[in-house]
Amino acid sequence: xxMYKNYRGHGAARLTAKRKRGASQEPDPVDTRAAKRHMGDVxxxxxxxxxxxxxxxxxxxxxxxxxxxxxxxWVKSVLITRYAHPAxxxxxxxxxxxxxxxxxxxxxxxxxxTKWAKASVKELxxxxxxxxxxxxxxxxxxxxxxxxxxxxxxxxxxxTEPLSKAxxxxxxxxxxxVVSMQFCMHYAFESLQxxxxxxxxxxxxxxxxxxxxxxxxxxxxxxxxxxAIPPDSRDISFGNSIYRITFESRDERPMFGQKYWFFxxxxxxxxxxxxxxxxxxxxxxxxxxxxxxxxxxxxQVFSENQDHHEFKPLLVRMKVVxxxxxxxxxxxxxxxxxxxxxxxxxxx
Numbered sequence: 001x002x003m004y005k006n007y008r009g010h011g012a013a014r015l016t017a018k019r020k021r022g023a024s025q026e027p028d029p030v031d032t033r034a035a036k037r038h039m040g041d042v043x044x045x046x047x048x049x050x051x052x053x054x055x056x057x058x059x060x061x062x063x064x065x066x067x068x069x070x071x072x073x074w075v076k077s078v079l080i081t082r083y084a085h086p087a088x089x090x091x092x093x094x095x096x097x098x099x100x101x102x103x104x105x106x107x108x109x110x111x112x113x114t115k116w117a118k119a120s121v122k123e124l125x126x127x128x129x130x131x132x133x134x135x136x137x138x139x140x141x142x143x144x145x146x147x148x149x150x151x152x153x154x155x156x157x158x159x160t161e162p163l164s165k166a167x168x169x170x171x172x173x174x175x176x177x178v179v180s181m182q183f184c185m186h187y188a189f190e191s192l193q194x195x196x197x198x199x200x201x202x203x204x205x206x207x208x209x210x211x212x213x214x215x216x217x218x219x220x221x222x223x224x225x226x227x228a229i230p231p232d233s234r235d236i237s238f239g240n241s242i243y244r245i246t247f248e249s250r251d252e253r254p255m256f257g258q259k260y261w262f263f264x265x266x267x268x269x270x271x272x273x274x275x276x277x278x279x280x281x282x283x284x285x286x287x288x289x290x291x292x293x294x295x296x297x298x299x300q301v302f303s304e305n306q307d308h309h310e311f312k313p314l315l316v317r318m319k320v321v322x323x324x325x326x327x328x329x330x331x332x333x334x335x336x337x338x339x340x341x342x343x344x345x346x347x348x
Contacts, residue, residue, distance in 0.1 A: 067328030106184030110137030175207035
């Protein structure tokens with residue numbers, strides 16, 4: 001597999017030397033930001049994810065960005081295997097094959113349910129702000145083949161309310177070994193108050209030695225793109241045929257609440273998101289006993305793990321590449337993937 005070194009989202013890059021799919025057609029999304037503002041940012045996010053249909057495995061393969069979706073899933077699998085599995089193995093709850101307890105904050109429609117099943121978790125608590133998505137996650141868990149791990153699902157805004165509002169004391173009595181937040185933590189950085197509430201929910205019920213893992217947009221990369229936009233341009237956006245990021249302001253850069261609107265073809269329809277400055281996040285997390293042990297951009301996750309004895313075959317099984325090594329991702333999808341970083345923290 002070949003990949004351009006030092007790729008930062010400019011020009012072309014490939015997972016492999018061959019491509020199966022051509023570039024997607026340029027989207028023409030309707031700008032609905034002004035119409036949505038009256039709902040408030042939280043309302044826009046909830047409405048968007050509640051309205052997204054749950055599709056089956058077969059229909060999902062028809063997505064124009066299926067290569068990107070599969071790649072993102074592969075990155076999450078690598079992150080879970082490298083950092084969640086060891087924490088689960090040393091859990092006080094480990095009995096036989098059943099290992100540990102997980103909190104999935106921002107579980108969405110349950111896209112990681114199968115990953116936790118493969119990790120042989122003993123118990124999962126899953127929570128999300130979008131109630132319809134939570135029900136779909138529960139349905140996905142109920143549809144698992146074979147014996148199911150114990151799971152409890154709840155709708156809650158974890159950035160404004162404590163977990164104790166959603167789960168009974170008995171459910172929270174045994175600490176978590178792993179807390180996972182995938183592609184959702186950036187919503188908490190609308191304000192310092194929300195970020196602190198989120199981190200309190202992560203840390204309060206996480207055991208010492210437990211891990212907090214997740215994926216977030218790369219603030220350094222996003223701000224580099226913003227700075228690269230010509231000063232006289234009225235359009236403060238960037239992207240390609242499948243994604244677009246539009247900032248609300250070029251000059252206002254608060255530590256919390258720096259907003260942009262995100263569009264991703266067949267996935268996200270212009271929802272408000274917030275910059276998460278890494279150093280600020282690390283400093284704030286340390287106040288809650290959470291200390292960074294891993295941070296890599298997605299292309300680096302790939303570079304480090306593409307030849308791993310477990311993760312290389314997983315690239316094929318998860319259809320990131322085929323048996324001949326051809327990638328389902330074109331350059332535009334690869335650029336969109338590189339918006340994100342993966343992280344892991346340990347509670348001490």
